[in-house]
Amino acid sequence: MAERIECAVIGAGVVGLAIARRLALAGREVVVLEAETAFGTHTSSRNSEVIHAGIYYPTNSLRARLCVAGRKALYRYCAEHDVHHRRIGKIIVACDDSELPGLGKYRQQAEANGVDDLRNLSVDELAELEPEVRCVAGFLSPSTGIVDSHGLMLAFLGDAEAHGAALALASPVLAGQAADDGIALDVGGAEAMTLKCDIVVNAAGLRAQEVARSIEGMPAAAVPPTHYAIGHYYTLMGKAPFRRLVYPVARPDWLGVHVTIDLGGQVKFGPDLSWIDGIDYRYDASREADFYRAIRRYYPGLQDGALQPGYTGIRPKIYGPGEPAPDFMIQGPRDHAVKGLVNLFGIE
Numbered sequence: 001m002a003e004r005i006e007c008a009v010i011g012a013g014v015v016g017l018a019i020a021r022r023l024a025l026a027g028r029e030v031v032v033l034e035a036e037t038a039f040g041t042h043t044s045s046r047n048s049e050v051i052h053a054g055i056y057y058p059t060n061s062l063r064a065r066l067c068v069a070g071r072k073a074l075y076r077y078c079a080e081h082d083v084h085h086r087r088i089g090k091i092i093v094a095c096d097d098s099e100l101p102g103l104g105k106y107r108q109q110a111e112a113n114g115v116d117d118l119r120n121l122s123v124d125e126l127a128e129l130e131p132e133v134r135c136v137a138g139f140l141s142p143s144t145g146i147v148d149s150h151g152l153m154l155a156f157l158g159d160a161e162a163h164g165a166a167l168a169l170a171s172p173v174l175a176g177q178a179a180d181d182g183i184a185l186d187v188g189g190a191e192a193m194t195l196k197c198d199i200v201v202n203a204a205g206l207r208a209q210e211v212a213r214s215i216e217g218m219p220a221a222a223v224p225p226t227h228y229a230i231g232h233y234y235t236l237m238g239k240a241p242f243r244r245l246v247y248p249v250a251r252p253d254w255l256g257v258h259v260t261i262d263l264g265g266q267v268k269f270g271p272d273l274s275w276i277d278g279i280d281y282r283y284d285a286s287r288e289a290d291f292y293r294a295i296r297r298y299y300p301g302l303q304d305g306a307l308q309p310g311y312t313g314i315r316p317k318i319y320g321p322g323e324p325a326p327d328f329m330i331q332g333p334r335d336h337a338v339k340g341l342v343n344l345f346g347i348e
């Protein structure tokens, strides 16, 4: 006989854990099913750990609305739960006059998104804030920050467990069957079982489409295509030459290698972006010359040999190269007619 549970969340990344917490706080019975032997080992631990302000995303998109509201909620949550974070700030810079229109567009978009604290800076002010950065113009985003992503996930998990949720590690969801009385999930691992659920939230990140397609009754046509884009980071040897994050204007030929700083003070450059066929985190060190060239546009003091290969992360995209970026896709029964199922696609 199948075990029965009210809610199953598939995937213990930052998104699945946040959802599990919220459901548990609302008094629901929750289990989080995670394929790996630890939580947060995929995209949630292979990123920049930046709390974004909400500057770039299209007006009224979920990306814009959730980023601005989420940023405020995240600062509040981190402060209340002692999650290590810093409101470190970020400068966005134009390296030459050709990038000035790009800077102007960011400002306009930020305003439309309700990001109301940006500050234009003179070249002198920029030089005072970040003496190592060369640029012709820029502005400051004071509300951009950094967060300890592992600490954040641990806090979400702690809250969820304190309200009765359980995390099942090494418990991959292999398939499912949707019926009127709930969704049955076939869970693998050492204690393989079938779990009957009233509500299933598919937060499987890079594998969300695969999981959705494996659920009998879920219309295949409603599942978006799967595309993966890998990003590489290089780390900088030695002391940090910057006090805040530095983002150049994105260019069509090169998406812009940003400066991020982690909570330990380590400077990282990246990510770049290239399209790959599968989930393969292998590091391709042949990008080094491109990184040096891109970074020296705004940081001419970068010494030869100062960059060390860092790590990679993969974005779960629902669009391919050259296609316009659609919004996050959060699908419920109104979209696919499967009672109790919520799919999260392209949460990149």
Ligand SMILES: Cc1cc2nc3c(=O)[nH]c(=O)nc-3n(C[C@H](O)[C@H](O)[C@H](O)COP(=O)(O)OP(=O)(O)OC[C@H]3O[C@@H](n4cnc5c(N)ncnc54)[C@H](O)[C@@H]3O)c2cc1C
Residues within 6 Å of the ligand: 010, 011, 012, 013, 014, 015, 016, 017, 033, 034, 035, 036, 039, 040, 041, 042, 043, 044, 045, 046, 047, 048, 049, 050, 051, 052, 171, 172, 173, 174, 203, 204, 205, 206, 207, 208, 211, 231, 271, 312, 313, 314, 315, 316, 347, 348
């Ligand atoms: C290079 C890069 C930089 C980024 N920088 C930032 C940033 O600075 N700031 C920011 O806010 N965001 C950033 N992001 C985006 C952010 O990291 C992601 O949006 C977020 O981590 C997604 O979390 P998730 O829980 O959806 O996915 P994941 O963390 O991938 O979690 C999905 C989980 O599902 C599990 N799973 C998969 N299949 C199954 C199955 N069949 N059964 C059970 N479990 C399964 C996986 O093992 C995994 O643990 C970045 C992303 C990348 C790639």
